[in-house]
Amino acid sequence: MNLLILFFGYLFGSFPSGYLAGRIAKGIDIRSLGSGSTGATNVLRHIGKRAAIIVFLLDVFKGVLSILLAKYLLLNDSWQVAIGLSTLIGHIWPVWLNWKGGKAVATGLGIFLGLSWQVGLATLGVFIIMITLFRIVSLASVSASLALPLIMFLSFSGSNISLPFLIVSLLAMLLVIWRHRENIVRLIRGKEPRIGQP
Template sequence: MILTTLLLIAIGYLLGAIPSGYLAARWLKGIDLRDCGSGSTGATNVLRNVGKAPALVVFLVDVGKGALTVLLAKSAGLNDWVQVLAGLAALAGHIWPIWLGWKGGKAVATGLGMFLGLAWPVGLACFGLFIAVISIFRIVSLSSVVAAIGLPLLMLISGSGSAYVVVSLVAMLLVLWRHRSNIQRLIAGTEPRIGQKQSAN
């Protein structure tokens, strides 16, 4: 049990650390995303610096990383807490990938994948909240922050177990922390909307 848990945590980290956004930018534009825009290797920075189609692919891959990690833990018959640990390992891998000097993305897409794997109705509801906000305001970071704040509330409403509620709180804090510079720009009214270029932090 302990060895299986450790193995799944390691697999989760390595899956999360797959640098999909970085690779897309390198292969298609010959640029290092860490030196562009927000410096994040996530889908939003790919959208701004590489294009819509690559950003969509990166988004789907990043969602898949989080979902696959949790589904592997579930298929192994492990309990909720181990599933949560595996999912958090994927988030950690995405945020702090060993291959890129510990500088990765903001974990929104990978987090969505993790919650789709843990409790898909909550994951879909959270994604719906993201889509609603982005449709109105066209600001990705605002949509991510609102969805992150709504996540624990949605998990509580769904009646999920304590492990899922705890991880939703942890994920919310991680997303808010990773978006702290975006939040500052939102308050200042300088955060770019979709279609606008973002200056480096």
């Protein structure tokens, strides 16, 4: 049964919201433009703000839904994390799109909102601060991912530490950094575009 839930987690994550937005709004394959990502940032640059907001919310919802399903089934922390990871993997590497999906940020946020809404909101807060200060989405995304494990650790009270939650926060951080490796190179070179720039 639990393995079946992992499969459904992958299916949730692989729902191609950004790809569908491109096809419906402009008849384009968003993967052929810009960063090649199906995430909200690439949608914002090549389709528009309204589509990007919808894609962002849908991608967050995918993560939240998978964790809520796990909690509804009374699964323990380890299985909640496993389902969250399967959803994240589906988002990054969707079978329907030749394994070319998003960069793990919005769906990752949804997963952590589901696991611990306080951690999710605090991480979102880091993202908002960085995007407000610098207006560079990739910088805000990487900064939030770097802060995530620390925020998760600080969220534990006393000896009430969930090792699976801590491990998944580290894995999510590494996935986000890996998916943004080209952005990081451009950031170092001072060539990463800000919001509103092509």
